[in-house]
Amino acid sequence: MSKDTRTDSTTTSAGATPAGAIPTGPVQPVTWAASYEEEPSQASVPPQPGGMTALKPFGWAKDNLFNTPLNTALTVACLAVLWYAVPPMANWLLLNAVWTGGSEICREAAGACWSIIAVKHRLIFFGTYPYDEQWRPFLACGLFVALLGASGVRAFWRPWLAGVWALVLVAMGVLMWGGVFGLTYVANDKWGGLPITLMLSVFSIAIAFPLSILLALGRQSSLPAIRTFCVGFIETMRGVPLVSVLFMASVMFPLFLPEGVTVDKLLRALAGMTLFTAAYLAEAVRGGLQAIPKGQYEAADALGLSYWQKTRLIVLPQALRIVIPPIVNQFISAFKDTSLVTIVGLYDLLTAATVATTDPEWRPFFAEVYIFAGLMFWIFCFSMSRYSQWLERLANRYNRR
Amino acid sequence: MTENAIIELRKVGKWYNSYHALRDVSLKIGKGEKVVVCGPSGSGKSTMIRCINRLEAHQTGHIIVDGTELTDDVKSVETIRRKVGMVFQNFNLFPHLTVLQNLTLAPIWVRGMAKSEIEEIAMMYLRRVRIPDQAQKFPGQLSGGQQQRVAIARALCMKPEIMLFDEPTSALDPEMVKEVLDVMTELAGEGMTMVCVTHEMGFARQVADSVVFMAEGSIIESGTPAEFFENPKSERTRQFLGQILEH
């Protein structure tokens, strides 16, 4: 990708030489040479070294890294930074790192202390879930991630996938809560770590996405009441930090409920995340809706399609394809934002990691824990990003001629 | 014109905000009649035919299509849109669907037809517009002329009684105009009621039963092609014909 861009810019600078001069070159070298001699005096832009790249085989590096004084300086600067940064980093991360052994060995060593991960990974992944029962959240997460992955595969986009989801969700509920089939009951204020992060993000995104489509459609509605409500909701949510939305959901929301009725803390945080994400997604979806030409609506109307048929069959399939990148961007953002639920007392992955660093014995090695937690987040976010690129290509097949 | 009209406009008035786009337009079109509408740019030709299937709403007067008057009532709009097919200047095919899906979508969802049944009918129409081999392609992969023929076939799949054409050949390269006009001529020969905004005067001469000339939101004159071209009544028409027949 970046290589293409660079090639393009080289071509552009080559274009500074008059277009007529280049094709004649190989055929009539004399003519070309003559015109080249003349050109520099006529051109207002001084001839650039890049202009000659097509003719002299100096190789890729010469063309792309050292083609202008500025580029040469940047290349040298980058090499210097790499020279100074990479070796110490590699030493700390890998060569001098401690992979096994107690905290005493770590204190002696000059490198990273990865043995803290070996010691604390159960706490980081599963928080305060009863230690002996942690195979249950492990299995639940495994099922969940496997099904998420499978749901991305085109061959599985069949009606039965919904049935599999229903089954897996029930299985996850049974595993996490227990209380049946001889599993001990584990209340959900004991849950923590990866299951919380995964469930909060996936469920909030899964509910927020359809909601955002309704909000975006409502924002364009011809009915003033619906339009006003949607605009009001979106603008309120967008104008407030997620932290305050989470506080509102967990502290203020219960005040409005009749006495005796309680809504679970996890559920309240989920509601807050969902509404917040929906507002942002709605704006991304609206961008797609606006890109659909008026003629598409008119053709659908003329064929007699109803509003919902038109929306579902004509408008959304086109609009959503256009906005795959911003939508996935919001998904990624929402995934990382789950780490904010710590402020309402939930143990997501990052909170559990923080707790793992408070052990006095291992206190000096907090950086390793955060790097590890960061890596976990990165794996999920990067997967989403790659998946969206594939999805984009799939969705835009019809654009090829 | 004909006594029992399938389309009747009675003193139709239409405003875009304060702009008066249609002024007391009255027109009767009989079943099976072919009407060509022409006139200078901005004269309200598109507005008029778009009022017939309610892509635009008129504000005064009456529009009656096959016995149903167009009102704010959704039912009347639904009824009329089922009877009226439309072809646009820019084709407006659905780019995310294949040609065949473009044709079958509305019959399946609006008419509730079985997929296998309508696919057969759709292929029949594609053969008639002479592009059956393009059924599985996407619209973006076709030439303009082919796209417009798909658009005509798409409208025909709804079995309309009336076809509206809004400058169907204006967006086409000259060499593709004929293939579209041929399809339209063939359709006219089959007795379809057609209202066609076009500047293709050859087509008007050959196919139209009457030609309607509009300017500034009103119908200035109408008559058979022979009367209209040989013996225009108003100065405004003569001027227009002079301009358009020059080239």
Ligand SMILES: Nc1ncnc2c1ncn2[C@@H]1O[C@H](COP(=O)(O)OP(=O)(O)OP(=O)(O)O)[C@@H](O)[C@H]1O
């Ligand atoms: N949606 C709209 N809002 C405001 N004014 C409009 C709108 N659509 C059309 N008009 C105006 O109404 C007038 C008639 O437009 P119309 O499209 O019917 O003209 P036309 O005869 O089809 O012209 P053309 O040959 O250029 O297609 C024009 O002056 C146009 O500017």
Ligand SMILES: [Mg+2]
């Ligand atoms: Mg027009």
